[in-house]
Amino acid sequence: MSDVLVRADRVSKTYEDGRIHAVAEVSLDIRRGEFVAIMGRSGSGKSTLLNLLGGLDRPSAGAIFFEDQNLQTYGDLAWFRARKLGFVFQSFHLLPVLTALENVQIPMFETIRSAARRRERASRLLALVGMDGRQNHLPKQLSVGERQRVAVARALANEPALLLADEPTGNLDSENALEILRLLARLHREQGMTIVMVTHDPELASFAQRTIQMKDGRIVA
Amino acid sequence: MHLTTVVVRNVFRRPARSALTVAGVSVAVAAVVALVGIARGFERSLRAVYESRGVDLMVVRAGSTQRFSSVLDESLGEKIAATPGVAEVLPGLAEVVASEDGDMTGIVVQGLPLGPGPLGRLQIVSGRNLQPGDERVVLLGRILAQGLGKQVGDMVEVVKGHAYRVVGIYDASNVFENGSMILTLKDLQRLMGRQGEVTHFTVITVPKDRQSVEQVAERIRALAPNLDVLPMREYIETSVEIRTARAAAWLTSTIALIIAAIVMVITMLTAVFERTREFAILQAIGWRQRRIIQMILMEAVLLAAAGAVVGTLLAILLTQGLARLPQTGRLVSGEIALDVVLQGFVLALMLGIAGGLLPAWRAVRIAPTEGLRHE
Ligand SMILES: Nc1ncnc2c1ncn2[C@@H]1O[C@H](COP(=O)(O)OP(=O)(O)OP(=O)(O)O)[C@@H](O)[C@H]1O
Ligand SMILES: [Mg+2]
Numbered sequence: 001m002s003d004v005l006v007r008a009d010r011v012s013k014t015y016e017d018g019r020i021h022a023v024a025e026v027s028l029d030i031r032r033g034e035f036v037a038i039m040g041r042s043g044s045g046k047s048t049l050l051n052l053l054g055g056l057d058r059p060s061a062g063a064i065f066f067e068d069q070n071l072q073t074y075g076d077l078a079w080f081r082a083r084k085l086g087f088v089f090q091s092f093h094l095l096p097v098l099t100a101l102e103n104v105q106i107p108m109f110e111t112i113r114s115a116a117r118r119r120e121r122a123s124r125l126l127a128l129v130g131m132d133g134r135q136n137h138l139p140k141q142l143s144v145g146e147r148q149r150v151a152v153a154r155a156l157a158n159e160p161a162l163l164l165a166d167e168p169t170g171n172l173d174s175e176n177a178l179e180i181l182r183l184l185a186r187l188h189r190e191q192g193m194t195i196v197m198v199t200h201d202p203e204l205a206s207f208a209q210r211t212i213q214m215k216d217g218r219i220v221a
Numbered sequence: 222m223h224l225t226t227v228v229v230r231n232v233f234r235r236p237a238r239s240a241l242t243v244a245g246v247s248v249a250v251a252a253v254v255a256l257v258g259i260a261r262g263f264e265r266s267l268r269a270v271y272e273s274r275g276v277d278l279m280v281v282r283a284g285s286t287q288r289f290s291s292v293l294d295e296s297l298g299e300k301i302a303a304t305p306g307v308a309e310v311l312p313g314l315a316e317v318v319a320s321e322d323g324d325m326t327g328i329v330v331q332g333l334p335l336g337p338g339p340l341g342r343l344q345i346v347s348g349r350n351l352q353p354g355d356e357r358v359v360l361l362g363r364i365l366a367q368g369l370g371k372q373v374g375d376m377v378e379v380v381k382g383h384a385y386r387v388v389g390i391y392d393a394s395n396v397f398e399n400g401s402m403i404l405t406l407k408d409l410q411r412l413m414g415r416q417g418e419v420t421h422f423t424v425i426t427v428p429k430d431r432q433s434v435e436q437v438a439e440r441i442r443a444l445a446p447n448l449d450v451l452p453m454r455e456y457i458e459t460s461v462e463i464r465t466a467r468a469a470a471w472l473t474s475t476i477a478l479i480i481a482a483i484v485m486v487i488t489m490l491t492a493v494f495e496r497t498r499e500f501a502i503l504q505a506i507g508w509r510q511r512r513i514i515q516m517i518l519m520e521a522v523l524l525a526a527a528g529a530v531v532g533t534l535l536a537i538l539l540t541q542g543l544a545r546l547p548q549t550g551r552l553v554s555g556e557i558a559l560d561v562v563l564q565g566f567v568l569a570l571m572l573g574i575a576g577g578l579l580p581a582w583r584a585v586r587i588a589p590t591e592g593l594r595h596e
Contacts, residue, residue: 056505057590082507089593093502097230102222107506115223154506 002068005162005194006030006053011062012217013048018060022048024217025062030162035188035195037205040214046198047166049214053196054085054164067161082110086155086163090170092147094139100126100150101135107157125153129183145176152183163187165197169204181207224512228519238488239524245484246528246569247535252477254536254565256470258557259543263466264457266395271423271453273394274339277434278424279456283447291420293448300444301422306437308427311338312419314409318380328365329401330379332409332419339423340403348373348389351405358408359385362399363392379404383412397462424450478568481528485576489521493580500584501592510585517584521577522570529569533562 006029013023023045030036030053038046051057052064055077064071066084074080081087094103104122112118126132129149139147148168155163165184169177185207187193197208205211213221232239271279280301282291301310314332333340335353343350343360351360359377361369366387371377376384379402393399410416426437438450457463493500500513540557587595 051590054505056593057588076509078504078507078509081505082509085507087505089502093498095227095499095502097234098222098227102226105222106227106503106508109224109512110507110509119222158507 003031004029004065005032005034005067007065008049008053009063009065011049011052011059011064013045013052013057014060021217023052023059026217026219027062028212028219030194030196032161032194033188033192034210035185035208036197037208037211038196038198038214039200039202039205039211044214045217046214048217050164050166050196050198054087054162055080056087078110082107083158084161086157086160088148088151088155088163088165088168090167092139092144092151092171094147094150094154096139099136099138100131100142100153103139103150104153104157107154111158122153122157125156126150128156129153143176144172145179148172148176148180149183152180152187156187161194163193163195165195167198167200169199169201177201177204224516224519228516228523231516232520232523235492238492242485242488242524243528243531245481245488246525246572247530247532249474249477249481249572250529250532250565250569251535251539253474253568254533254557254561255539256473257467257564258536258540258561260463260466260470261558261561262556263396264463267397267460267463268454268457269395270393270398271457274342274423275425276423276453277426277429278438278441279451279453280422280424280441281420281449281451281456283449292415293419293421295417295419297445298419298422301424301441304437304440304444306426306428306433306440307424309338309425311423312406313421313423314406314413314415314419315421316409316413329397330409331401331403332406333403334406343391343393343403345389346392348387350389350391351403355388355405356408357383357385358388358404360389360391360403361387362401362403363390364396364399365402366390368400377402380412478572481572482576485521485525485572486579489517489576489580490583492520493517493584497584497587497592497595501587501589501595504585504589505593513585514581517581518574518577521580522573525569525573525576526566528572529566532569533565536565 008026008028010025010027011023012021012025014021026049038049040046052059055064055066055071055074058072066080071077071080095106098106101119101122104125105118108118108121112121123132123135126135129152131146131149131153134142134146139150142150168184169180172180181204184195184197188195199205212219280293282293295312298310298312301307311334316330317327318330319327335351340351346363351358359379361371361377366372369377371387373387373389375387377387378384385404391403404412406419410418424437424441426434434452438452441450442448451459503513504510537557
């Protein structure tokens, strides 16, 4: 197994018939077990790049290789995302009608047949992110920091190879932001989780081993 | 947790909107179940007219879609009577007239032969039955008498310029007969200038098993050209009255169904639009489009099923209410056949699936990255 988990090979993403170059010929390797931060001004293409790495979108040019397999060869990227990817979003995006425990089970519908096993696994993941006491709370009954922990547990639902976090602390105060970063750092350290995180905050980026700077769709540092 | 849990929670997320959807479906289901049920009730009571007399076959002029447009020679009755397997044959003349006195139009006038036949079996609730030697007298059905405001001894203008005296009022067990009037066959033939003509013969056969009845029908058909000899059930099912009642029921139901489908699609589309980002999230975290479609269809079907339950209850209340009202009591039996209820449920299910498909398609048509940008 190669050391590189994800490789972007001269990847571009254009919008509006090529008038907008959201990502322009980006080449990038993410190694297994790496914790990478992506920084850059608003509109520099961070989210677009993250979405391409996670198979949420297909590139306009170039190719993404995940575990040496070109993502283009997957007929259904949902299958790939369910098994290989974990996403954490800025606005948590938990389903409002489901409890913490139920939200974590959502991705498991694709991978685990037994409802009892889904439940049991979700329960363990909530314990892992320090939310074991709040399993049956709805998102609106949780603090924003707690919601993001639940979202991290949900991202871990199917033991992903890669955790992608797009400004995971963007809606949190500095205290909670630090908490989430500590959680991600712990996952990286203790479980060897590969993490790519977008952030605006240099202090939070310092948790990562490597920081990528983007400008106008290109990697500049 | 199962997918059904997610479905149920989503449905209860917007109680008012879900209630609107359920109401839309329930009105449609109520319309279908009540109207089709009532039409079936008509059919049953019309069939009862002849079944109570034990009539097996109806002989009419071929090609006459309506009883009244048939013309047969009265003398054919003797030939039918002589046919092996025929136990009894009775001529009948039916005409439609408009009443000058009341506001009832299209009143059926039956001309029946005197004797122990259907006339003899008639239950007279006021006055007397027709007798030999009667001339220019008439029996009124209970509902018709009420509608015209006539009592025994009053005069009724059957045809303009021809006033007949009411000698009796009868109560048959069905709405059709109770809404008509009866003259002796001779009287009606003379009044209409149709001496020697009848519109139909009713035939009682022995034995009554299907095959024997069909054999008798075959023999009668051979008696004269252009004869339609129909088993009673078939005659009733193809009659204009029943076809009209059915068509009216289905037309109204179809309109109700279309409205319900529109309500369903609009409310589901709104719900799906509101949740655009949610579907994007589900796709982002690995849900296949199939599962999202399944979830939305299940939500739609759940709403439709609730609508079916409420609609069936409404239909039962409605028909029971109509059955109790004096104006409609004879028209509506108040009971709904199980298969009509089932029909309502199947239609609701189809409504759910049809109403859910477009929103479901709309939900997965948007790429996850698009949906994530959606606020
Ligand atoms: N679906 C789209 N259609 C059109 N333009 C798009 C689309 N998605 C992204 N863009 C454009 O591509 C560029 C990069 O967008 P992207 O969201 O990747 O930036 P970002 O670095 O994540 O910004 P932010 O820090 O504000 O989240 C922007 O100019 C954006 O307007
Ligand atoms: Mg972004």
